[in-house]
Each structure stands twice: as structure tokens, then as C-alpha cells.
Amino acid sequence: MSDEVLVEISDLKVHFPIKHGVVFDRTIGHVYAVDGVDLTIHKGETYGLVGESGCGKSTLGRAMLRLTEPTSGSVVFDGTDVAKLKGETLRKARRRMQMIFQDPLSSLDPRQSVESILVEGMRAHGLDKDKESTAKRLRELLAAVGLPESSLRKYPHEFSGGQRQRIGIARALAVEPDLIVADEPVSALDVSVQAQVVNLLEELQDNLGLTYLVIAHDLAVVRHISDRIGVMYLGSLVEEADSDALYEQPLHPYTKALLSAIPVPDPVVEDSREQILLAGDLPSPANPPNGCRFHTRCPWKQETRCDTERPALREVEGAAPGQRVACHWAEDIRDGKIKPHEVKPELVETGALNPDVPHVASVVEAMES
């Protein structure tokens, strides 16, 4: 780990238009999936991103790699703004940033052998100079992720979940990237196998000096592997801190609640744990609340500012170095000056913009998808 900055994201926004129309679709609103995120990742570190489902973690990760077009903002990767690259330069730049997906199987083309999966990226970047060196490289890759050499001729469906994820990791490694974005790398795996992948990721980082952005909704996993953690809520970062600092002294009410909500496999801890139960549900990202996005569920919500002024991510006096929080009242809450109160859950309006409702122009279309 160093202080050298590898990625610097500033004011990144990704808004997905919601289309709807009579004759021609027109945009009637946006899903504010990522809405103004600033974030810095240092070389060699693991940055963890947590948050509830739908808060924009994956979108952020993808926008970083330009797999989703950002609406605005910049993603400076090692000096170049990825958000502005085009065509062939973008394609070339992709070599240095790779992704690991949640669902190991669907991210592997079922018709490709492992060899072909691994060689494809190398070929795209001219790394497969000659047969011998390629073969050597393949052996290295397999060894690195702990798969037998005989795997090369096999197809993804012939592997177990954990092994498939290893193939996905090997594919990412094949092009010798600097940064790997891992989007829920273990959440689709059996409980007993998750640790294998987590350990592998850590090992690879040690050996290859990789930089990770690990996305998960599971704070325990994130805390385990990350150096620093960003907590997301409704498209923006609400808190960012070193892994331990975050656990020891969460400053944002949401972080507090999140931490307290996670069950620990230890009855002793569980029995004594004091939970902050949040009321209500996550509002729709298409219709985020004004002011602080969290104010609708916040037990520390104040009369002023919270529902009008959107708090920026800031450092707080007396907090751990590098800890930043987006709450107007962080200090007062920490110091116990403000007491939590009960929150009446608000109705979360679903309906037209509900992601559960398929958006189709006609039934015929719906049937096909």
C-alpha cells in the first residue's frame, strides 16, 4: 500500500433515464443511481464499498470502468480521465482495469473453454506473442488461482462455483491489470466456499501488488478484506473511513444502523448487542428525498438542515484520520448531544418507477423477454 493515488473519482454521476411515451419515448425522469460521488483509491489498497441493494454500488463500479456511461464527472486513472476516452484508446486502456463479477457462471461464456476464456483478453491486447510464452502464462495463471492445468480444456459448467470464480479471477489477471473491481465476488457462493475466494483475492494482492475496489452489501466481508471502506446510501457516499475506524466509531447514523443490524455468529455478542432498528425502507433512487438522503429514516434527524440541505462528505474533528462523513450533525451525535428518537416509517411510493415492474411497450414484448 502506498499513498500514490491510482484512481480519483470526482463528482461522478450516473443517471439512467426513465423512458415512457406516447408515440416516441421521452424521458420522464431519472434513476439517480450514482449521484455525485468523490472517491480516491490508492495504489495497492483495497477499497470496500458497502450499501443496501440498489444504492448504486455496481453502477459506480461499472462507470469507473466505463462499462456504463457516466452522466458527468471524471474518473482519473493513473493520470488519464477514463470518462473521456474513446474508441481504440479506451479499448487499450481497459487492459489495466479489470472486473470480477458476482455470478461466476453467467460471467463466463458457456461456449468457451477455459483456455479460450483466458487467451481472449491477452489476444485483445497483443499479449499472446508466441505459443510457448502463452502456454507458460496460462500455467502461471492457473497456478495463481489454484486450478489444475487440466482445466484448460474444460468448460465452465464442469466446475464448482468456487472454481468458476477462480476462472473469472484468472481471466481478469490474464491482462496484467493494476486495478480490479470485484462486484460482490463471493455473494453467490456457498458459505463454506466464500472464504476460499476471499483468501485467494488477498493472496493475489500480496503477490501482485493489485489494487481492489471490492463491492459488497455484506459489511462483514468488506470489513474483512478492505483497508478503507465507503458506505453508500441512495447513490452517494455517506461515510468513508479506514476499516477499523469505521467499525470502532461510525459517525454517520446510517453506518451505525448498518453495523448494528449485522448479526454476529456469537450468542454472547448477540445478546448484548444494542440494535438501532431503522424504520421504513430505502426510498426509490428515482425519487430520492431532498436534503440528506437518509433523513426519512434517520433516528437523529433534526428539524433544521436535514431535509433541505444535502450534506457534503467532510472530515470531522477528532475523528480518525481519513474518516469522512456526510452528516450535518455528526459531531453532536458522536458526543451524545443529540439523542435518537423514534421514526415513523414513511410510505415508500413504488409504482410507475418501481424496478420490480417490467417496463414494456406491449405485452407481446413482455412475453419475449
Next chain:
Amino acid sequence: MTNLLTRKKDKVDELAASAGHSLAQQAIRRMARSPVAIVGAVITGLFLLLAIFAPLLAPKDPYERYLQGEVVLGSGIIPGPRDGFPLGVDDFGRDLLSRLLVGAQQTLLVGVMATLIGLAIGMVIGGLAGAFGGWVDTVLMRLVDVMLSIPSLLLAISVAALAAKPNQWTVIIAVAMVSVPIFARLLRGTMLAQRGSDHVLAATSLGVKRHTIVLRHMLPNSLGPVIVQATLTLATSIIEAAALSFLGLGDPDPSRAEWGLMLGKAAKQFLDIRPELAFYPAIAIIIVALGFTLLGESMREALDPKNRR
């Protein structure tokens, strides 16, 4: 570990089932156990053999007017079965059995070519729409909508009537046009699904070139349903061609031994005096169409991830 989304895991299983390579093998294995599939395969197999070797199998020249002298339509006489003519002759005194056998070849030709042409055009349209999305998709799909909004037989009739110089290909193309929108929509659907899929995203993030992604990843993975549909289309094409023949829009060479043509003519003219002339080709068409349908349906069933376990 908390919160393992088993829901998502189910999907993984499903995908494992539909994974390309295993998919084919599993499907074949499952089909080998299904009587429906076996019947379908046997019928289609026999039909294919028959079609290929028809000229060798036919006992007589299907175009020679052996018993023409004995045909007197004015008195309603078309000679029936007799020595050397086990099924009798048609209204030109030609051997019916030989014509039926050779007809398999023509029928197969019509069915296969119509399907292939429909498939080719449909795949180009659907493939472009699916690969590019956006306005290309919008424009192409509007076109397909239009084709869909004309009932299939009308579409075929229209195309058949359009031909300046009708020949066998007119029928084939007419029938092919009917399946174009079906193939186009099917391929587009699967391609679009592929577009957002993780493995395409993975290839993009690896920096694989766009056309390579389309051709190497998206297209091959979209083919399964298309192949199933093609098998089913073969059956409907044969029937559709017969309907065109019936409406007088069929093959303009009136003496060609083709089931649809034979059926169309006999159903109109000789149902009262010699119904066999209509029944034999009709039964042949029904059996073959059934064969392809059975095969296609069992293939669809076998490929359906829902039926796994």
C-alpha cells in the same frame, strides 16, 4: 457469512443448466429418453432418407404418362391400383407412387429452403437490431411489426402474387417471408439479453473488439432457440406451401411432383372421383409436418431450463 442471496443462486443453477456446451449434451440425453423426440427423429430421419434417395426408390418415371389413354375425365375415370401401379395413376396417367416418392424431395427442398431463407433474413435483421440496439433496433423492429401485423398467410399470398415471373422460388420466398419476423424477434430478444449479460460485459472490459464480441459471444449463445424455431418452421413452411398451392399461387410447373401441388390440385378437382389422389399427399404432408413438430417441440422442451432436475 450473512445474507447469501439464495435467490440469485437458483439462477446460477438455472444458468448451469442452460450453459451452451452442457446444454446440447444434456438436451440430447434428455431427448434420447423421450418417446416424442424419438418418434419425431425417426419420422424426420426417414423423410430425409426418402427425399435424398427418392429418384432411386421410385419404381417408375414419375413424369411418364403411362396410362394416359385410359384417363377419361369426362366420364370421371382415373385408373386405380393395378399391376405395376400399386397406388394407381394420376389424371395424366402417371404413376402415383413414384410421384409421391419423388415428391418428398421437392417438398423437402421447399421446406428447407424457405426455412433457411427466412432464417437468414430474420437473423440479419434480428442480429443487427440485437447487436446495435438503439435506433437501429427501433427502425428494424418497426419493420418487423409491420410484417407481423399482416397475417402470415396474407403475407405469403402477397409475396407470391408479387412475383413478376412466378417459379418455384416464388413459393419458397413467400413462405420464407412469413418466418422472417419470427426469427428476427427471437434472435433480437436473445441477443439483447446477451448484450446486458455478464460475460459480454466481461469481454468488453477485457477490451475485446465489438464485432468479435457480437460474433463470438452473443451470436453463438443466442442460437439455441433459433435452431428449435427453425425445426418448427420447417413443419409450418411445408403446410404453408401447400396452402399456397391450394390457392393457386404455388409452383407454376404444373407437372412437378410436389406434395402441396398434388394435394392442392386433387383436393379441388378429384375429391369426389378419386379422393386417394388428395389423401396420399395429404397424409404424407401431415406425417412429415408432425415429425418436424415433434422434433422441434421435444428440442424446445429439452432445452428449457425449467424442465431440468
Next chain:
Amino acid sequence: MALLEVRDLKVVFQRKGERPFTAVDGMSFDVEPGQTVGLVGESGCGKSVTSLAIMRLLAKRGNKVTGSVKFEGTELLSLSDSQMRDRRGRDLGMVFQDPLSSLNPVIPIGLQVTEVLERHRGMARKKAMVDAAELLDKVGIPDPNRRLSEYPHQLSGGMRQRALIAIALACRPRLLIADEPTTALDVTIQAQILALLQELVRDTDTALIMITHDLGVVAGLCDEVNVLYGGRIVERAQRHALFAEPRHPYTHGLLASIPRLDAGRGEKLVPIRGSVADNIPWDSGCAFAPRCPNKIDTCVSVTPSLEEDRGGLLRCHNPVLPAAATAGEGAR
């Protein structure tokens, strides 16, 4: 007498042309009134099949259920279909994993709640609606009257799960079976739902069978925990005992392999090697043997039986010793 006595429950799936598959293999456990019993295990170990077998909700064909399930002394497995229907929803309630797909998308929430009241309480629709609103209110759904006429897709995930719970508890059943009720939900919502369940069960003295793969959930909720592996119970203990001194190498391995929020960074996780696919059939030894760090020769030759062990039950030839806190070293 226990409220529910499950004895030697066995479910065999048999499909034409395929080998029979034993999903649940001699399961026995008791649930006392007011008690919360946990069934924990990885995906595919037979948790859901067990619960469905108890509720007699498995398909009529393609499987064979043997053994005994006694509810308040009545053998459920030999009840007639209609007698069993009378019990379901009244004596036995059930909550499923996915709240969205477990609610009928085309019927208003209200009707889905009142249905059960009408069925078992013989209430008229109007009266049932009033009760339904009360129920929704009790499970914490705001503005219940309005929600009655809404459809499932108009509710958020957490609200849907609350509605499902309301349905399951509508007739005050003696036993509630919750099959991974929070798996599809976010942590903050999960916490709400778990708290709600706990409260309802406590208030009404309902017994609860909690099915989950999340040891954390079990730790906070259950009185007694059954750990399942390959369709059999491999370990049973009171929750404190189980987490303090896991005896079965599988239980132990699970605990060691998952990161704990309260453990610091850097502590290496100890994975269980292999995967569930490596199981061997129970009749030729211990199913877990191929993945077991404590494997000894007998493990692959003699099938272990469930035996008394320090106040709980254990199915293992070579259990983890309490001292061996570092066991599982051989996991790699």
C-alpha cells in the same frame, strides 16, 4: 409432550429414469411450545424439504415421505388431505423466502390476508378486512387500510415480508415455520423482520422453526440449533454451547470460514476445502468426510450415528476437541 415431534423423517425424490435422491435422511427433532428451533446448513442440505414435508406441501408425486411428524400428538403424515388443510394456516403457519414471488401478483394484499381468516375462522369478508388491517398494523405496515387494496408490486420488499408474516400469523398458529425469511432482504430490513418475528413469537407463545444458512441469525434468535449436512442432522446443541464449543468439524469449519464483523482485519479466514459436490453418500460413511480436516479411516467406512454429546447430539467419529481452537488447520 412436545408440540411437534419429528421422528426419522425421510424424503426420497424419485424421478422417472433417474436415480432416487434422498434429500432428507432420518431427521428427528422436537419443538416445544414457545421454543425457537433453528435448522442451519448450506444450500441443498435439505432445510426447505424438511419444512415442506412437515407442512405436507411437497408435490403429490415424484417423492416419498416416510417417518413420523406428530403435532400435538396427531400424526400429520397420516391425516387426510382435507384434515391437513384444516391444520395449515390455523395450527401451522409458514413464511417463505422470497416475499415477492410468494405473494400472488394479481390479487390485492387485503384479499390474500382475509383469505386465510375466511377459511379458518369462517369470517365474512367485511369483518375479515377489519381484522386484516389490524394484522397489517401489528406487523408494522404503515397505513394498513390503504395497503389492503394494493397489489404486492406496490409494496417494498420489507413490507411484503411483513404481509407474509401477517398471513402466516393471522390465525394464531401454534407453530410457525420460517424458511429463510430474510435471505432476500437487505441487512437493515432483515434486522427489522427478525425483531418483529422475535417479538410476535414471544407475545403469542408461538413455537418457531427458523430455517437459515446464516449462523448469525441463529445466534441471536434460536434456543436450540440443528446443523444439517447432506440431509442429516450432524449436530444439535443449545445455541450458547454450539457457538462456544462447536463439536462437529463442519460446524466448526463454518464458523471459522466466515468473516465476523467484530473480528479485526487481517485474521485469516479458514475455508472448508472442496465443495458440497464432493459429498459421499451417507450409507458409505460420513458425507462430510471428503472435506473434513479431522477425517480418520473409519469416516469413509462406517456411517456415524447421532449420539448424545455434552447435552446435545453429535454425528461424528472424530469431533473437534474444545481445546483445539486452532483445528481446521488442515483445511488446505
Next chain:
Amino acid sequence: MLRFIVRRLLQAIPTLIILSILVFAWLRSLPGGPAGAMLGDKATPERVAELNALMGLDQPIFIQYFKFLGRVLTGDFGNSLISTQPVLSEIGYALPATIELSVAALILAVGFGIPLGYVAARFRGGFLDNATIMTTLVGVAVPVFFLGYLLQFVFSQKLGIFPVGGRQDTLIGATDVTGFAVLDGILTQEWDASWDALVHLALPAAALATIPFAVIVRITRASVLDVMNEDFIRTAQSKGLGAPVIRRRHVLRNALLPVATTVGLQTGLLLGGAVLTERVFNINGLGSLLAEGIERRDYPRLQALILLGAVVYVLVNMLVDISYGIIDPRVRAR
């Protein structure tokens, strides 16, 4: 809901415009031309040329198109070349027959298809199920016109149960009110006329219904099976609900969704099949108009019929969408 309907209507406009252009361009590119069709046997080349000039067919094609479009928009499809009657009134006369036939076929297909599909699903894998599937597969493989002849041969010629064709006995002297023979009989209380019309409908409707019937059976079966596997059915069972309630309240409604769509798509097939059926059973409906129009290159009639077909198709599918909205609240919400 109203907005939803309006929107679906407006969405159809571009489709119809493209269609009109295609239809127009296509018909104009056909050899022969209307004059030939009009003049029949006595058409000398000179007369044909003269008529063509008279009808403005020598003008640039796009001018012809706009003139055509202008007339179409004012509801004027011109006169049929064959009958010289206004196409619109021709269609008006033929429409009831085709509607009667299609509706009867649809009623047969839906009325028998859904219950049978449902029963097949309930006894999945059993004899009844297999027999049903086999029947529907065979049903799809039989050419409609041949089936028509077969039915005619067996039921009217051999058994004499049903009339061979037509819509009604000529001499029954039914009073014409709406043009719908069955309905007219009811309106005027000429019950024998209604009955006669129904008897005439039986065979053609049965022939026309086969394919939609087969498709509906199979879709129903598949979707019932799908729904029966849904989690919410398990929820309903866990409530202790009886099978009939579950079936009625939970299975059927959800299972009907895909069936509704299929029914919509089948109307396209019905129109095509009507061409063949009407021919075989000698019904003077749109199908015969069309067949005759094609044979004799009756441009005005063909244009009108194809456009009408597309409009009907679009409308029916809109109705399906609306019914979908009624059944499924998720669609309504949009």
C-alpha cells in the same frame, strides 16, 4: 387506463403508415395493372393503356400514393374493379360473415382449449395429458383447407349432419338487420334462422379453430404448470385453502396472462385461415373477397383488405394489452 389505451392506439400509427406505403408500393409494382383486371376477356392492349391513363396510373408513384392516402384518410377506398361496388361497402357486407366465423372459431378454440389445457396440466404426464398433446400436435400438422374438406366430406356428404357450406339456407327467408346471421335471428326472433346459421357455422368454425385451439391448449397447459410451480401457490396451500379455491383464485388468473397474449396473436392466424376456410365452405366473407381480389388483381380491394387486416390485428392486440392490464395490476401501473 384510458391513457394507456390512447397511447397504444397512437403507437400503432407509425406501423400503419409504413404498412400503407409498403402495400401501396407493392400493389403498384404488380404486373398487369387494374385495367387488365377490369376489362376481362375483351381487354385489348389499347383499351388497357387507355384505361391506365384514365386512372392516372401513369403518374409518378409517389403522387399516386398521396392521392391514395388522401382518399384512404377520408374513408374512400374506391370501388372494386371486379364488382365495381365501393370497396368499403363490399367489406361492410363481407365483414359480418368473417367476424361471425372468426368469433365462432375463437369461441371454440378458447372454450375448449383453455379447459383442456388446464385438465392436461392437472393430470400432467398422465394418459389424458399425453393424448391431448398428441392431438394438438397432429392438429397443427393438418393443412386447414384439407381439414375443411375432410370435415365436409365426413359430416355433410357422408353423414349429412351439417350443411356443406354457405351461411344460411337461401329459402329460410331470414330478415336482414345487422348482417350477422345468428344475431339477426335472435333480434327478429326468427329462431329457426339463428339455428340454421349456427348449424352452417359449425364445420367451418371447427376447421378454422384447430390451430388456435392447439396453440391455446398448449400455452394454457404450460402456463398452468408454470403457475402451479410458483411460490405463491405454496403460500396459498400453506394457508390451508382448498384446491378449488386455489385453482380459481390463484392459478387461473395468473395462467390466463400468457393465454390472453396468445389469443391476440392468433387473430392474425385466424384472418389468414379464414381465406382458406371461407373458400372451402363457400362463405362470402373477407377471405373470399381477398382470394378473389388476388386472383383478379383488384387493387383497391386488396389495399383496403390488407390495411384492414393490419388495423384489426393492431386493435385486437391492443384489446389484449388492455385485458392484460385488467388481469395484471403490474401492467396497469405503468
Next chain:
Amino acid sequence: AESQRDAGSGNTGTFIFGAAGNPKMFDPIFNDEGETFRIVRQMYDTLIQNKPGTAELEPSLAEKWEPSNEGKTWTFSLRKGVTFHDGTPFNAAAVCFNFDRWFNMKGKAAQSQMIYYGDVFEGFAKNEGDATGEPVYKDCQAKDEHTAVLNLNKAKGAFPAAFTLPSLSMSSPEALKKYNADQVTQTGDSFAYNDYANLHPTGTGPFKFEGWDQGKGEVTLVRNEGHWTKPKLEKIIFKVIKDENGRKQALASGDIQGFDYPAPADYQLLRGQGQNVLIRPSFNILYLGINQKGNPKLQDVKVRQALAYGINREQFVRSKLAEGSEVATQFVPKAISGYNDQLQAIPYDPERAKQLLREAGAEGLTLKFYYPTEITRPYMPNPADTFTAISEDLKAIGIKIEPIAKPWNGGYKDDVQKHGKQDLHLLGWTGDYNDAGNFVGTFFGREKPEFGFNNPELFNALSQADGTVDKAAQKTAYQQVNKQIMDYLPAIPIAYPTPALVVGPKVQGMVASPLTDERFFSVSMG
């Protein structure tokens, strides 16, 4: 509903005839099509008519007709006491009104629809269409109440037979005026007619128009009580059944009591059911056209003869055509005055054919053979079968055939008659009235793309024959011409098919006409 079938068993006096298509409208002058003529004939009378069952003339509205002035003047003595269906009297003024109406018809649209008038009278007072020539008609005078005098600008062999044409039927002047009969409008691709044509046709004929139910496809006529023929039927219904099988079955089941043109293959079957198949004497000709411009080899008469010898017409006629059909010996049928009975049919002799081809150096000849689809004609019940039979025969003498099928209206007539794209083609002709010129004059009277030859000698002979006013002299002239044609062999006459008419067992008094000119006044239901 008052079911008439149940009301009285047996004779109800209603005759239901199965029509193959909808009528166009009922103004005879604008019509050119058989389905409509069949109905029109029952409602209107012409000045002269054909004697039932023949092509001989007999009085109708005119009791006598007299040519004078070298055939340029025709004097008609009219039947007395005749009234139109609207009650107005039929007289010489009405006759002249009709002739003047036709002659003075205004508007391109209207003129373009008067096909038969154009053929016979060649021009209008003011020609608005391009293709019409000098008018033959000069004027008409009502000499007295019952004598009409028609003056022509030139004599034509077609007269007086042409006065039997149903197009030249007499309509009620009152009705014509009242219902705007002359108004024919053209919009877009099509023509629209007036109330007279659609709703109020008014003639003097044995049956009156009652109604046209387009929904059911039924035209109903009722008896004209005062008609001099004393029609027996109370009512005639023309019921449209477009499908041939449908008509056949409707007849079998008693839904209809007659239809036209049954397929030859069904004659036996129909008779077996007790139906009466009435075979019309042939008044038509089916020929194999030869286009000499298409292939230069065809300009050699030997090659044309070879084709004639190579076709087994005997066999074709026997196996494919109806009984009574005969192999054609020339281009006019027997019933036509001018038929040359000296001429023998060219025999089937494939060896001779090959020999001739060899002599002409035309072995291995490849010919484009056109045939029409989507049509049946009285002279060609099944074009595809006809094509098959002939082309197979020609293949047998070593000629290669390139088959080209075209829809009748979708290019066949254009290609064959206008552009002459073919080498060989199938066509034929049904006579309109008893006049040889109506056949051979139409075919070979001038140079045409259809046949692609220029034979001034032949053209001359034909026009002279046509101009001969004396009937006997004209007959001899045509016999001569027919021989000349067969020697030159510009095409090959194949057969004189006999189109039939079928009626149910109870139908009596139906007389089949060679000209398909059946008038139902004599029909009764037994």
C-alpha cells in the same frame, strides 16, 4: 322467418342458380362480363334474339328486321303492347332513345366501359377515349309508334346478329333519365355507377329486378306477369358461390338448382346424383398460339405443321375435355356460318412431325411456352392441364419447352397480346354472335404482336369477307378464308370444347345455348 321451403312442398316456383361471382351492376351497356349478363338477360330483351339452343336469329322486341341501302339501314318492326317494368310503354321512340343514348354517351369513363358497343359501333358522337374510331352509327328515326329505322355510316357483317348482344338491350328511357343512368364516375383506380345500374335496372324482360343482397350474395328477380313469353318461374335467385366445389355440393344438397360450367371430371358424378348436365354445342375455340417473331424458325410453315402433327389432340380432347368436345379442324366452330366442313383435322403423327422438323433444320428447338394461371375459361377449363398435355407431347418430338406461367390479369394477356414475348401460348375465344369474322377476323385480321406475322393476302381476304353483305356469299367467302388460314397455319386450333350447364332434377325447360345465352322464361320447377 317464413321458410318457403317448408311452406309448400314441391314446386315453389323459385329457382336458385349458383353464380360464380358477384354481378357488377345491371346496366347492360356498361357490362362485359358473363356473370352479370346471365342476370341481365332475364330482365331485359334485345331487338332480336337467338333461338333457344341455337345461334339462329328469332324475333324478340322486333318482330321483323330488314336491311336496306346495302346494309346501311335497318328497319325494325316492333312488338306491340310491350311495357317496361316501370309501366312506361316500349315503342320506336324508346328504341331510338336507347341508340341515341349510347351514341351520345359522354365522358371518358363511361365510354371506356362500353366494350361491346365500342366493338360493334366503333365510335361515339364525340370520342373522348383515344382508341375509338369513326362511328358506325348515324341516327335513328321512329317512323311510327312501332317502326324504328336505324341508319349506319357503313355496313358490317356483324349485323344483324350483333343486335342480339345483351349489351344492346332496351332500357326504359324514363328510368334511365330518372336514375342518372349515364353517370359513370372514375375515382382512383376504379369506376362507380349510378342508381339505375345498381338499384333500378328497368327493362322489358320476363323477370323484374327485386333486390340485390350483397351481404348474402343474392340477386332476386320476380316474374314479369305481362311478358309475352309467359314465364313460369315465380322467382329466380342468383346465389353467389365462388368455389367450384361449393357449387357442386350446394347443388347436391339442394341449396341451389343449377350452376354453370361444371368441371368435365364431375359430369359422371353429377349425373349419378340425378342432375342434368346440359352440354352446350360448341361455340368456341381453343388454340395454341404461335408467335413467329418469337423464334425465326417458327416462320417456316413446316415447323408450324410439325407442331400440329406432334400434338395428340385426340387424346387430349378425350381424356381432359368434356364429352361432345371435338378436335378443332379450323378456327371457327361448326355452328358458325362459314365453317368449312371440307377441312380435316391434322392427325397426330409424331414421326411426321420429327421428319418435318428435320426438313426445316429445326431439331432441338427451344420454345418459350406461356400459359395463364388463376383463370378458367369456357374454352379452357384448366390451363395448367392443357399446358401439361401439349408441352409433354411437344417434348416427345424433341422440342425443348421453357414453361412460363403468368396470372391471367397479372401479365399474361399483356405479355402475350401486347408484347409478344412468347413463342407459343394458349388462348381461345368464345363467340359473341353468329359471325365468322367475330372469330378469325379478330385473330388474324391484321398484324398483331400475338402472332407476329404479316400476311397481307390473308388480311385482305378477311376484310373482304367481312364486308360482304349477302349472307350466302359471305358464308362461301369465310369457308375459303378458313382453308387459307389452315394452309398458312399461323396458330394451331386445338379443340372445340363444350361448356356445360348443370341443373337439378326438378328443373325443366332449361335449354342450353351455344352462346351461353340461356333465357329462363321457359324454365319451370317440376
